[in-house]
Amino acid sequence: MNAAVAAEANAPLRIEFDSNVELTILGAFLPTARLLHCDPVAQLSVSTLRKTMPLHGMSAGGKVVATSVVATEHRVASTRRQYFTSKPTFNETLRFSVPGAKAHCPDGKRSLFAAQKQTELTTDTVEGEQGVEQRVLVTLEDAQGEAYGQAVCPFMLHAPSRSTQPVRLMLQPRNAHDKLDPLFKKDVANLLKHGVDDFGFVTVSWNVSLSPxxxxxxxxxxxxxxxxxxxxxxxxxxxxxxxxxxxxxxxxxxxxxxxxxxxxxxxxxxxxxxxxxxxxxxxxxxxxxxxxxxxxxxxxxxxxxxxxxxxxxxxxxxxxxxxxxxxxxxxxxxxxxxxxxxxxxxRQPLGGETPLCAEEHCSLINDPVHQAQYAHVARDWGRPPPDVPPGAYQPIFWESDQHITRATERRWRRDCIVEANPSMEHVRHLLDVMMGHAALDPGVARVLSVFFNQAGPGFSPHELRQFLITCTFHVTGMTPLEAARFCFFALRRGMEQAIARDDVIFMLEHALIGRTIEMPEMELRRRVVDIFGDTTYVIFEDFLRYFIHNYAMWYAFGVPITVSEERPGRGSDGVSSPAPQPTPTSALLKADGPNAKTRAVPTAITVNNSNKAAAAAVVGQAAATTANTKAAAAHDEGVWRTFIARVQHSNKAFSVTAHVNDTISDVMLMVQNSTGIRAACQEWRAGGVLLDPKCRLETTELGLGKSEIGAPEVTIIARDEVARLVMLYKDKSFRWEVRMPATEKVLKLRALVQQKTMIPLTRCVLRAHGTCLLDRHPLAHYNLQDGDVVSITQE
CATH class of the missing domain: 2.60.40.150 (C2 domain)
Incomplete structure (x- = not known):
């Protein structure tokens, strides 16, 4: 599997939250209604405003000119109509929900660089960076549809907020962001007709919360x-x-x-x-x-x-x-x-002393109800604890030899399906086989033999369902949420929009993802029962709300999650859990080909002793395929280096991946956004030794794993950028060099010149490239480089 596919497979789940808005409209004042009055009503709408930052739209002052376009606007609520008044009193609270409220603002040069790098386009071919903003609009209209102004609510939809007291919002012309909009021109003409500057005001209060x-x-x-x-x-x-x-x-x-x-x-x-x-x-x-x-x-x-x-x-x-x-x-x-x-x-408060369980090797050691009644001593099984989420009260322990054997078998099957690298075509083929529309492909049959560690040609419908679920959760590019949605409809029997609760347990048990592999069977069942209670059937609406969008459950199972718009990579700031183990370069599920074999773990062959001889040929061929796979993976790993860098002044540590042919200066440029230090001001030290920015990464020991796991290999030090200037005083034929940080003010440089030349400070003038240097500016303001000549005159 190449790097792009692996990144897609391990991409974190992006979480969006719905916003619940309670907006209370108290009253309004409409001066344009005048003596005739009107029959006003307040309409609430949510608009999505897209702001485009053109790359070449620079003004004379160097500012970016932004163009705004309303993509969508839909009404969500309205008040009761008031009659014959110019000072309506509504006193109504309107409630509505905005699904997936978000705000994305362009980030200037950084976003531009990322867009160019991602699309591999030149500057002339990139149109610009877009920002998205959602906002709530309050529009006052009369019975004939004439508008009496529009107010923009001052709160953000993607963040919780509450007004402590009523707020007065000014009513402005509609679509004020677009001066060429016909509605804007019509409202401006209406204001000019009545000789007023605005349409009045509306008084509101609000409470915005995010739905968990x-x-x-x-x-x-x-x-x-x-x-x-x-x-x-x-x-x-x-x-x-x-x-x-x-x-x-x-x-x-x-x-x-x-x-x-x-x-x-x-x-x-x-x-x-x-x-x-x-x-x-x-x-x-x-x-x-x-x-x-x-x-x-x-x-x-x-x-x-x-x-x-x-x-x-x-x-x-x-x-x-x-x-x-x-x-x-x-x-x-x-x-x-x-x-x-x-x-x-x-049912009863926990705490204090509980009696010791009489069973020496209690099989209910992981049951929360049993734990609340009795204390247990975990048995030492001679192996590390299972890699599972913690239980309700304490960590999960090994329950029995059967639990250990079951975990070994599940690891075998997970490794088998990971190396088989299934695709959606194989999942569709398995569905056709289960429905009797097609015969089982010989290549898929061989993978099934290794998966279940049996040599028999026939497989039961129950085994095919297990294999279908495992393949679905390991399809490249499919998230666990999409896999769970697909399995819901694949497991339907008799009802169009519901499955049995036991089928949900069956799905979670055979997904073989993350930290569910070593979980005891009773713990998996408990988690599903805690979600759906004592119900017999689960409809799709409840399955989507409580299971698919239960991100805490997926995080506990080892699935990475994030709230950022972009998928975080190494050293990013996105919030994510530890990513699952990388999928190795694997054999495809091809028909009648040796690549259909998968790796067999030698210790897992004991799961089914009666089929050792029958599976020996498949395992032998799989070992040859695995050897070639490991050789190719080792060749790829030698091209890339991964190491940990730490910024000295902020103590921030992050992971860096670079090519062996990259120079240290190239990597400095790559990480300057993560460090907040310009590449020219970075100083890299490894083991106390200064690294030459011109040397290549392959000539260093970075990323070779010689340091402790998680220990920083590189310390990044921020040093002041020093400029070497040539000072020239022609009247006295003085010429000397000065080294000063680029952040120093010109005033300090003039003070040094005054000490050297004895020119009064009020009459000393410095010029570089024909420009007079002003005291209030730093040297970096004039882009002075090493060797630039600064002329000195007395005026």
Missing amino acids: HGGALITASPESVNQPTFPVGLVLRATWLVPGHTYQRGTQYSTSVEFGGQDRFLFDGTNPLFLTIQNPTQLERAIIHCTIQNAMNHTNASDVAVALPIQPMASFAMERDVWWTAAVRTALGRDMGLLLACIRLV
Whole structure:
């Protein structure tokens, strides 16, 4: 698999949040109605404004001229009509939702460079950079459709905000961004006709919140509506994923929770927080605070409150993990990452001493209900703990020998499907085989033999369904969300828009993605039951809301997530989880070809001892294919070097990947956006030794893995850029050289010249390239290079 395909396969899931808007329109004043009055109504609409930054649209002052075009505008709500008035009083609260609200602003030269590099076009062929902005418009109209002005709400849709008091918005002509728009010209003519400057004002207040993803299907059957016995326990878990661009030296991050009162409870890392609820009216929601504090820079301190609902205190909502994924954004739209929170209500508060379980090797060691009653001592199985998400209260442990054997078998099958590298054509072929429309391809049959470690030619429909799900979740270029959506419709039986809850468990068990491979079977089932409760069937709407868009679940399974518009690469600032293991260059599922074989792990052959001889030939051919694959991969790895660099002044560390033929100066240019230091001002040191910017990467030891894992190999030091200037005083035939930082002001240079030439400071004039140097400017303002001559005159 080439680098582009691998990047596509491991691309993080981009999360967008819907905005819930509550806009209260209190009243308005319409001076253009005058004595005749009107019958006004307030119309709310959401417009999407696209701003284009032309690359060659520079004005004389050097500013970029932006052109704005409204792409879409749709009405979302309206008030009741008022009659015969020019001062309507509405006092109405309108509620609506904006799906996927976002704002993308062009980033000047950096975006231009990225666009040119990505499309490999010259500057003349790139049209410009586009920015997207969504906003809410309030338009006043009368019964005849005549407009009485339009106001733009001052809040942003992609960030939570609330007005503490009513705000007066001025009513302006419609489509004020486009001076050539007919509606704008008509409204301006109306203002001139009445001799006023604006259409008046409208008074509003608002509350904008972002809808979190996740939750659980809370359905109550008649026998499960019993109220619990108080006190009950509340278990909270919170993980704050912070983007790299918010890091500064001395920054401290903390997460706490409060329930509308004065008390706050601080989270200790990833450990759960155990609380006790004394009465049912004590709380309705949990407000989690994400706080950034910097002892060195207090201006960057911020606290963002994220409110999450708590499930009802009834028996049908107890003993269930409810996960939420929420955006951590300030009212000004600053993105501070993602919050993953889990809320669990338990029948009895946890804490204190619990009796030791009588079973020495208890098979329920990972069951949360059993853990709340008894304490356990984890058995030492002679191997590291399973690589799985933590349980409700404590990490997951090995349960039995069967659990270890099952994990070994699942790793075998995951390696098999990863090296087979299936595509959508193979998934369609498997569907045709399951429906009886086609015969099983011989190449696919051989992969099935290795996948199930059996040599029999026939495979049951149950085995074909398992293999279909595994192939779907490992198709190159398909995200887990798309794979889950496809499997939902592939597993339908008898109902068009619903599948059984057991089919969802079956799908998750055989997806073989990320950290689900070593999870115990009971833990996988518990997570699905916690989401969908005691329901028998799951309709697609609930499956889409609670399972597909449950990003906290995917993150726990090892799927990377992000909130950025662009997919983050190495050293980027996007928020993402550790990416899954890279897919090796693998054999394709071709018919009647040796490349249809897959790798067989020797230790996994013991899964099915009765079919060793039958699978020996397939395994032998697979070993030859794997040897060629590893040789090709080793050749590719020798061309690229990956190492960790750290910026000295900010202590920011990131990963760098470069070609062996690149020079150090080329890599400096690549990382100057990540470091914030110009390439000309970077100084690289490896092991205390200064690296020559002209040397190639292959002549160094960077990226050869000789340092400790995760330890920085390169330290980037910011040094002042020094300019070497030649000072010339013709009247006295003085000529000498001066070395000064480019950031120094011209005033300091004149002071040095005054000491050298004894010219009064008020009469000393410096010129370079025919331009008089002014005291208030730094030397870099005049683009002075090494060797430039600065003439000195006395005036």
